Structures are given as structure tokens and as C-alpha cells.
Amino acid sequence: MNVAMYRENLSDNLLPSARALKMKRGWVFQHDNDPKHTARATKEWLRKKHFKVLEWPSQSPDLNPIENLWRELKVRVAQRQPQNITALEEICMEEWAKIPATG
Template identity: 35%
Template sequence: MSSAGVGPLCFIKSRINAAVYQEILEHFMIPSADGLYGDADFIFQQHLATAHTAKGTKTGFNDDRITVLDWPANLPDLNPIDFVWGIAKGKLRDMRPNNAAELKAPIEASWTSITPQQCHRLIASMPHHTEAVIDAKGVQTKY
């Protein structure tokens, strides 16, 4: 997700290691960013999971000239994607699928219904969230 909207979902059936993460970046994130931003610069945010900090992942970002935001492993209230997942989950709250296949289409519909305006508002609210976390001395806030 970005301030310009959401990209495609990528359903993963395996554990995420560096190789899987790099495939996701190559086949989903980079094409999505190209579609959302074209040639404009953007800053990519991720946390410090092992797959994210692997040498091959860092090399890929350097090769593709993608700026990655320095980001702590777990920072409460400051990851916009968590708020987007909350929106998507809220739309699925009353579902009772019988299996994963029955759940996939509603997840995709919920995800694609998230508007660029919602994403932009979330990104624009992050300075306020940052101030709240600083005021709370790093502990979780009402967000």
C-alpha cells in the first residue's frame, strides 16, 4: 500500500525467507510501485525481519535504486499497513468461509475496495501518530 492506493495482493503458501521475499518484491512490489508512481521516486518501508535485511534483498534494492526507510523491528502505531489491514479485516468480520479457497475472493474484494483517498489519509496522519508515540515515550498509543 502507498499514499497512492493499494497494489495487488500476493497470497503466499510457504514460509517467507529471503528468496521468497525477493520474488515478492520483484513480481509484486516493484510492478505495483511502477504502476502507482511511474518514474517518480518513493521510499519503501519494511521492518527488520530476517528476509528484509538479507544481503540479497539489500543488493536488490540497491540494484533497482529503491530507497528503503530505516525502520526499527517493532514500532507501535507507526506502520500504515496495519491500519489498512484493519480496514480490510473489518469488511470480512461476518464471513464464515469453509476453507481457504472460499476466503480468497472476499479478501481480494475487501482489499481492492480500499480507496486511494483512504490510503492517502492514513499516510497523511502518520506525523500525528509519530508525535503521539514520542509523547508516550515509545509505548503504544490509542492508535
């Protein structure tokens, strides 16, 4: 599959599937970092269609969203450099609350 075929597949299936599943506004599309997914033409098509896309770490083969969430929390906590367990717990809770629920 190439970029054009991938975009055609999205065009034929993405919105109809979301409608069939009765998904409300605010849903987030997820795909991995395959080159056809990250191609400029694909990103532009998704942007023009106003689809929210979950940002994905480079070279990440894991499509489990919780792994991406844990990575985000780990980075945020590390930046604050907690000095003890109590601070670690507090910072984790604060940073968890700051992570947006949608992409």
C-alpha cells in the same frame, strides 16, 4: 517465506505495483525488520534496483511511519538539550525542518 521467496515477491510485485499506482520518482519503500527484509541479499537487490528504503528502528514492530518520525525528532531534540520551554519549541521547529522528506 524465506529470503529468496521474498526477493522473488518483490521482483514480481514491487515495481509493477508502483507503476500501476502511477507513483512518481522519489517514492520510498517500507518494510519492517523481519530477517528476510534485512538480509544482505535483500538489501543488495533493493540497492541494485535503486529503490529507496525507509530506515527502520531495530526491533520495531510498528509499521506506522509517524512513530518513526516522532522517534527521529525526539533523538534530535534530546541531543541539543533544550533548557526551557521556549528553547524546546524552537529546537523542535528547527529539527523538524531538517528531517528529510524522503528516505
